[in-house]
Amino acid sequence: MSSNIYLPHLATITEIEPQTPDTMIFRVVLEDSTLAQSFIYRPGQFAELSIFGVGECPISIASTPTRKGSLEFCVRAVGQVTNALHELDVGSKIGIRGPYGNSFPLFDLEGRNLLFIGGGIGLAPLRSLINYVLDNRDHYGEVELIYGARTPQELVFKEELRLWGEQEGATVYLTVDRGDERWKGPVGFVPSFLREIAPSPENKVAFTCGPPIMIKLVMEALEEMGFPPDRIVTTLEMKMKCGVGKCGRCNIGSRYVCRDGPVFTFEELKMLPGELEF
Amino acid sequence: MEQELREIVRKLLQEGAIEHFIGYAEGVEPLHTTPCFIEREEEVGALVWSPFCPYNLARYLHQMKNGAGKVGLVVKGCDARAIVELVKGNQIQRERVVVVGVPCQGQVDLAKVEEAFQGAEAVEDAGDTFLVTVGEEGHSVEKERLLREKCFFCKHPISFEYDFVLGEMSPFLLDRRSELEFAMIEEMESLPVEERRAFWRAQFERCSRCYACRDICYACYCQECIFESRAPRWLEKTTTSLDNQTYHLIRAWHMVGRCIDCGECERVCPMEIPLRQLYKKVEREVEQLFDYEAGMRVEDLPPLVTFQVDDLGLVI
Amino acid sequence: MKAIKKPHLVEWLNRVAQAYDLLGPVLDGVVQFKRVKSTNQLVFDYPNSVVPPKNLFLPQTECLFAFRREGGSIILEPAGGLERERVLFGIRPCDAKSLLLLDKLFNRDLVDTYYQEKRRGTTLVGLACPSPPQRTCFCTSLGIDPLSPEGVDILLADLSDRYLVEVTTERGEALLGFSRELFLPSAGEEKPRREKEKSLEGIEEKIDSLWEDDYWRELSRRCLGCGVCTYLCPTCRCFDLTDVGSTLGGGRFRCWDSCIFADFTHMASGVNPRPTGKERVRQRYFDKFRYIPEEYGVLGCVGCGRCSRYCPVAIDTRTVINEIIARSTK
Numbered sequence: 012m013s014s015n016i017y018l019p020h021l022a023t024i025t026e027i028e029p030q031t032p033d034t035m036i037f038r039v040v041l042e043d044s045t046l047a048q049s050f051i052y053r054p055g056q057f058a059e060l061s062i063f064g065v066g067e068c069p070i071s072i073a074s075t076p077t078r079k080g081s082l083e084f085c086v087r088a089v090g091q092v093t094n095a096l097h098e099l100d101v102g103s104k105i106g107i108r109g110p111y112g113n114s115f116p117l118f119d120l121e122g123r124n125l126l127f128i129g130g131g132i133g134l135a136p137l138r139s140l141i142n143y144v145l146d147n148r149d150h151y152g153e154v155e156l157i158y159g160a161r162t163p164q165e166l167v168f169k170e171e172l173r174l175w176g177e178q179e180g181a182t183v184y185l186t187v188d189r190g191d192e193r194w195k196g197p198v199g200f201v202p203s204f205l206r207e208i209a210p211s212p213e214n215k216v217a218f219t220c221g222p223p224i225m226i227k228l229v230m231e232a233l234e235e236m237g238f239p240p241d242r243i244v245t246t247l248e249m250k251m252k253c254g255v256g257k258c259g260r261c262n263i264g265s266r267y268v269c270r271d272g273p274v275f276t277f278e279e280l281k282m283l284p285g286e287l288e289f
Numbered sequence: 290m291e292q293e294l295r296e297i298v299r300k301l302l303q304e305g306a307i308e309h310f311i312g313y314a315e316g317v318e319p320l321h322t323t324p325c326f327i328e329r330e331e332e333v334g335a336l337v338w339s340p341f342c343p344y345n346l347a348r349y350l351h352q353m354k355n356g357a358g359k360v361g362l363v364v365k366g367c368d369a370r371a372i373v374e375l376v377k378g379n380q381i382q383r384e385r386v387v388v389v390g391v392p393c394q395g396q397v398d399l400a401k402v403e404e405a406f407q408g409a410e411a412v413e414d415a416g417d418t419f420l421v422t423v424g425e426e427g428h429s430v431e432k433e434r435l436l437r438e439k440c441f442f443c444k445h446p447i448s449f450e451y452d453f454v455l456g457e458m459s460p461f462l463l464d465r466r467s468e469l470e471f472a473m474i475e476e477m478e479s480l481p482v483e484e485r486r487a488f489w490r491a492q493f494e495r496c497s498r499c500y501a502c503r504d505i506c507y508a509c510y511c512q513e514c515i516f517e518s519r520a521p522r523w524l525e526k527t528t529t530s531l532d533n534q535t536y537h538l539i540r541a542w543h544m545v546g547r548c549i550d551c552g553e554c555e556r557v558c559p560m561e562i563p564l565r566q567l568y569k570k571v572e573r574e575v576e577q578l579f580d581y582e583a584g585m586r587v588e589d590l591p592p593l594v595t596f597q598v599d600d601l602g603l604v605i
Numbered sequence: 606m607k608a609i610k611k612p613h614l615v616e617w618l619n620r621v622a623q624a625y626d627l628l629g630p631v632l633d634g635v636v637q638f639k640r641v642k643s644t645n646q647l648v649f650d651y652p653n654s655v656v657p658p659k660n661l662f663l664p665q666t667e668c669l670f671a672f673r674r675e676g677g678s679i680i681l682e683p684a685g686g687l688e689r690e691r692v693l694f695g696i697r698p699c700d701a702k703s704l705l706l707l708d709k710l711f712n713r714d715l716v717d718t719y720y721q722e723k724r725r726g727t728t729l730v731g732l733a734c735p736s737p738p739q740r741t742c743f744c745t746s747l748g749i750d751p752l753s754p755e756g757v758d759i760l761l762a763d764l765s766d767r768y769l770v771e772v773t774t775e776r777g778e779a780l781l782g783f784s785r786e787l788f789l790p791s792a793g794e795e796k797p798r799r800e801k802e803k804s805l806e807g808i809e810e811k812i813d814s815l816w817e818d819d820y821w822r823e824l825s826r827r828c829l830g831c832g833v834c835t836y837l838c839p840t841c842r843c844f845d846l847t848d849v850g851s852t853l854g855g856g857r858f859r860c861w862d863s864c865i866f867a868d869f870t871h872m873a874s875g876v877n878p879r880p881t882g883k884e885r886v887r888q889r890y891f892d893k894f895r896y897i898p899e900e901y902g903v904l905g906c907v908g909c910g911r912c913s914r915y916c917p918v919a920i921d922t923r924t925v926i927n928e929i930i931a932r933s934t935k
Contacts, residue, residue, distance in 0.1 A: 016715045017669045017846075017857070018683050042678075063672040063679055064852035068873075090873030091520065104679050223876065250870045250878065252846055255715045258862070259843035260870065263878075265896035270714065284816060284891070286878050316919045318740055323919040326826045344918065349826075495634050497656060497665065499836050500866075504829035505917045517868050525847040526860045527666045557917035559655050559833055561634050 016255050019061045019106025020046055025081055027101055030167045031160075033088050034132055035097060036073070038081040041107065052076055053114035054139035055246055055274045059254045060084065060096065061106030068092040069251040069269070071136035072110060077146035082107070085135035085167060111254040112273050115140050115218065115244065123216050124152035128229050130201050130221020131160050134167050136246050136273075137220050142171075145178060154178070155210055159186040159201040163194045184208055202228035212237040218244045223287075230277045240278035247273045247287070263287060290391070290455050294363065295333040297389060297453050301361055302330050307387055311349050311362040313342045319410045320399060324349065338363075338455075340397040340414050343437070345551040347371035348507045353381050361387035365396075366445035366458050370549040370584025371507040373446045377587055378547075380510050390449075392456035395419075398437045405434065439552040439565065442470040447585050474569050489567070493533040495560040498526065502554035502564055503540060508547040515539065541567050546575050546592045549584040606791040607770040607781070614761075614768060617784040618644045621692055624783070625728070628661060629694040630654055638693065647694070652739040653909065657700050657839035658693060659707060662723045665836075666860045669719065669846075673854035684719075691727040692780065699744045699907040701731055701756030703839030709901050710842065728776050731757035733796075741910030743923055747805055749907055752796060762796055769796055805894075805904060805926065811933035812894045816887075820928055825882030827918050828865070834912035834920075835863040835889070840897075840905050843869075864888050890925060 026038035041047040052058075057071045068090070074083035088097045099105070125144060127137050137156075144151045156175060160166045166185070176183035186197045186204040197204060202225060217238050219229045226245050233243045247268050251261045256270035264284040266272065280287065298310045314325035314335040324344050325335055345368045353360060364372065372388060375381045397412050397419060411422040412435070419435050421428045433441075443461040451458065477485060500516075503509045516524050516536065524535055548568045555564040575581055579592035609617065621627060622644065629647045631639050635655045641647060670683045708724065711717040734742070734751035744751055754760035758777030761768040769791055772778050781788055815821075835841040845862040849855050862869060865885050871877045879885050897905030906922065913921040 015670075015683055015718055017719070017859075018681060021679060021681070061857075062852070063681075063857075064848050064850055064855050066848045067846060067857075091522070093873065102677075104677075106679075106681075249876075250872050253844075255717075256713075257711060257717055257842075257844075258846065258859075259864065260862075262892070262896065264891075265899045286884060286888075317913070317921040317924055318919070321919050323921075324827050326823070348829075492634070495637075497832075497836050499832040501829070501831040501833050501917050504831035519868075525849065525858075526845050526862055527847065527849060527858050528860065529666060553917075557833075559635070559837060559915040 016108070017253070019059070019067075019108045022082075022105055022107045024099060024101055024103045024105065027099075030085065030169075031165045034165075034167055035086055035088075036167075037084045037086060037096070039084065039105065039107065040081045042104075050082070050110070052082075052110035053117065054143045055114035055136060056110040056112045057136075057248075057251075057254070057269075057273060058082070058084070058107050058109030058111065060086075060092070061108070062092055062095045062099070063106060065095040066092045067106070067108075069111075069248070069254055071139070071246065071248060071273070073135040073138050075139050075142040075146060077143055085132060085138075087132050108254060111269055113271065115246075115274055117143075120144075120216055121150055122152060122214075124214050125154050126210050126215055126217040127154070127156045127158075128201060128205055128217065128219040128221075128233075129156070129158045130225040131165060132167060133219075133221030133225070134158055135220075136248075137218055138168055138171070140218065141175065145175070145181070148180075152180075152214065154181040155184070156182070157184045157186075157201065157205055157208060157210075159188065159199075159204060161188045163187050163191055200228075201225055202232050205229060205232055206236070209236060212239075212242070216242045216244060218246075220246050220248075227287075230280075234277065240281060241276050243277035245275060245277070245280075247275060249273075291336065291338050293455050294338065294389065294391070295336050298327060298336060298361065299330050299333045301387060302327070302333070306359060307361040308356070308358040309360060310336075310387075311346045311360065312336045313338060313344065313346075313363065316341075320397075320402060320412060336363075338391055340395065340412050340419065341399070342393075343396055343553065343556055345371055345505075345507050345553055347375060348505060348553075350375060350381050350386065350507075351510045353385060359385050359387060361389065363389045363391050365391055365393040366449075366460060367393075367439075367443060367549065367551060368507075369449045369451070369458075370444065370446050371551065373449065373584045373587050374508065374547055374549065375510075377589075377591065378510070387452045390451035390454040390458045392454070392458055394461045395432050395440045395443075396437045397435045401435045405430070437552060438473070439550050444550075444582075444585075471569065471573050474566055474573065477566060477570070489537075490530060490534065492562045493537055494530060496528065496533040496537070496562060497560055498528050498533065498536060499559065501557040501559065505553045505557045506544075507549075507551065508544060515543075537564075537567065541571050544568055544571055546579070546581060547583050548572055606796070607772070607788040608764070608767045608791040609761075609770055609788050610767045613784070613787040615644050615647075617787055618647075618694060620783040621780060624690075625692040626687075626689045627692050627694065628658075628727075638695070640691075649695075651695075652735070652742075653697050653700070653911075655911070655915070656837060657703065657909065657911065658696050659700070659703065659839050659842070661691075661693060661727070662704065662707070662720055663711075663842055663844070663861075666858060667719065668856045668858050671854075671856045672850075674852070686722045687726040691723075692730060693727050694730045695732045696729055696757060697734055697909075698731060698751050698753050698755065698757075698760075699734075699742075699749060699909040700839050701729060702744075702749055702753075703907045703909075704729075705756045706840050706897070706901065706903055706905065706907075707842055728780055729757040729759075730777075730780070731760045733760055733762040735763060739910060739914070741914040741921075742908060743910060744908035746923075746926075747904055747906060747908045771796070808894045808904070808926070808929065809898045812891060812929050814933045815929060816891075818932055820932060821887035821890075822883040824920065824925070825886045827920055828882055828886050829917055830865055830867055830882055830885070831917065832861075832863040832865060833915050833917065835865055836861055837911040837915055839907055839909055839911075840893070864892070890929075894926075894929070 021042040022039045025040050028036040057069050059067050061067045070084045073085045088094045129137050190198045217233050251269045252258045254269045256267045261268040301307045310327040313322040316323045346362045376383050406421050409421050409423050413420045418429045445460045581592045631646045636651045638658045668684045711720040754771050754773045758774040760771040843862045844859045846859050870879045893905035
């Protein structure tokens with residue numbers, strides 16, 4: 012007897028941490044403690060969050076499975092459901108379905124150097140993998156993060172950016188499109204910043220997530236810099252609805268983003284029909 | 290007539306006077322045509338004219354806002370009322386449209402033909418009659434037997450200026466015209482409210498919310514349709530009784546002062562909901578309240594956006 | 606093979622209707638497959654229904670679960686399943702074939718229990734198609750046999766005064782048990798044969814070569830962007846999920862949606878990867894003739910012809926297929 016794939020599990024919001032004017036981190040605990048223990052997910056996967064009476068939306072899981080306790084979602088208020096989520100308080104009940112989607116190719120990363128390139132809220136799914144890697148430090152090589160946002164206020168996970176930079180074998184490069192009076196760091200778009208830093212592709216896999224145009228420019232730049240397309244990885248967060256490959260909405264060609272993705276390599280994307288959002 | 294039409298269009302394209310021409314082309318099935326877009330001179334041979342050209346091609350002028358060039362199209366007299374309304378509603382500029390009038394003398398109702406003559410392969414307009422071809426035989430039929438219902442009260446706009454005409458543009462008159470027009474709703478109007486409500490509820494139960502009626506309508510040109518609005522979300526895609534009633538009643542309201550009874554909504558409904566009855570009622574109310582008929586003269590001001598001093602006497 | 610006299614068929618169905626919910630073709634404005642209280646409501650002389658019987662397995666509007674606030678928490682109540690087992694009478698071979706494709710989709714990976722439960726709880730009694738077929742039918746061009754029992758438990762074929770009865774499953778056999786005496790051994794008559802036409806070989810490669818072709822833009826000029834072709838298509842199954850009610854209580858529903866609708870792929874961020882009719886029309890035909898074959902090894906079209914028949918502007922899928930073949934060999 013198969014379980015009901017459309018029925019969410021109840022969860023409680025235990026913590027809300029505003030990040031930017033329109034982004035918040037929600038820490039959520041599943042009500043059923045057995046389920047909470049056995050909720051196994053991998054970095055790169057997403058969940059469908061329900062606000063009963065308003066609707067459901069897919070959000071990538073920003074926490075890492077190596078740290079038990081709660082699930083973390085970094086949510087930007089863009090539509091009906093996300094705006095309703097922002098109105099909730101600690102203690103509010105929501106629904107969770109998941110984890111869905113494929114994940115970052117963990118097996119292939121053993122021993123590799125890892126380069127993360129994020130833009131804006133695109134850092135959220137990458138954060139899951141970054142923390143996973145730092146929690147399993149011996150298995151991976153050098154870690155680099157190139158991250159930018161439109162303004163310093165719009166950088167997310169600011170505290171962690173600082174902590175990551177302090178880790179052995181990890182380097183964090185930050186940039187903003189537009190600085191302010193207090194910003195002392197580099198100013199410029201992420202793709203050009205990437206080209207300036209020119210990280211070596213040696214034994215390295217690159218992961219990128221951010222606004223569609225940024226992903227496109229970054230993947231092209233990485234390829235020009237010598238990264239083979241099967242070692243350029245991105246996660247597409249687009250037009251998913253049911254999350255389980257049934258409703259027919261999120262296909263790109265015969266691939267469904269919720270079922271065959273959301274993680275794709277540049278090589279895989281090149282084989283899909285040209286109707287990516289960029 | 291077809292030859293003349295093709296020649297006119299060929300010249301227009303050759304002179305670069307229009308970007309494309311919208312007309313009727315032969316369909317795959319017998320007794321069917323389909324709208325076509327002619328962009329090159331070599332393609333004009335596809336243009337046809339027959340009693341199976343129900344489409345109100347003015348519907349395809351909605352996209353004109355996005356361009357700057359001129360477009361040509363062929364219209365029956367009834368369709369020209371749509372052009373009048375589109376000009377009135379600022380959706381098109383008259384000088385950007387090249388209008389070719391075709392002297393239609395009645396369109397055929399497919400269902401009536403199929404019922405009377407199974408396997409009919411062609412129907413031609415023979416002046417006073419229709420000539421139906423079944424196999425080797427030709428049958429001459431009184432037009433009334435096969436006519437689309439709306440053709441019984443054929444209405445053309447008053448003094449519409451066509452850029453070209455393929456003959457004399459005059460309404461197809463039948464003796465019983467004036468009494469017939471609202472006869473279809475008089476029976477309904479005589480029923481008590483409860484029965485009318487039950488009737489329409491039953492009709493809307495069948496509705497599959499395919500939006501064909503909206504999407505074929507010349508008057509549905511809102512850039513964001515109320516039914517596609519996200520915030521606020523007025524209607525989801527659920528098809529409960531209430532949802533379906535909401536859809537149809539809102540649309541009926543939006544047709545006040547704009548419906549020209551081209552009949553397309555009813556023709557395209559796959560569930561055969563008698564939509565013309567609904568909009569005919571709206572039409573009649575508008576006529577009685579505001580002494581207004583859509584699509585007759587560009588100068589006539591739309592009733593819902595016009596205030597007259599004596600409107601104060603109206604009970605709305 | 607067995608046979609049953611025509612008057613006896615109704616007798617048998619009456620007995621079946623005592624133990625099952627009987628679904629069959631009725632005339633309610635147009636021919637539709639619905640639950641009948643009496644066999645008197647059934648029609649037998651129909652080419653096919655307007656809405657395909659997929660709506661009996663994937664209803665246009667279906668409540669998945671109800672929710673309500675209680676105390677400090679929320680109670681979820683999944684929708685109940687079928688109250689009784691069902692028998693669907695009168696399904697045509699093309700629609701039966703379409704259900705086999707929908708099965709592949711809904712039963713793969715994470716199983717859609719709502720769909721599956723209805724499928725498992727329904728016995729299919731098919732009705733082979735009359736000859737000549739409707740003008741818009743073209744199943745045989747896709748290698749589908751309008752006399753095939755594929756996908757049904759029992760197939761009836763009209764032999765004017767009686768039906769030939771072909772039973773293909775144990776379920777079907779059990780159904781015969783309601784009036785076993787009415788089913789006589791057939792007098793050795795042959796099932797009517799239908800000439801099989803060529804199947805659409807190689808259509809996937811052909812359409813694949815036309816991704817950038819102007820044909821999709823041309824088609825999209827005529828296309829109104831309504832949902833008729835997709836809603837009436839037996840293999841189409843796209844749906845939307847929506848909450849009805851308020852945060853105090855209501856239900857989560859799924860309802861049919863269409864890739865042809867302008868806002869289908871419109872995202873909250875404002876981006877729409879299929880911004881014009883051209884992309885959407887192209888997606889529809891690629892899904893039927895390229896993506897589904899790639900994924901499931903069968904065509905995504907069963908040739909029922911409803912899209913061609915009911916398209917408001919007479920866009921005909923047969924024409925599209927012929928164009929695909931013509932343009933790709935240029």
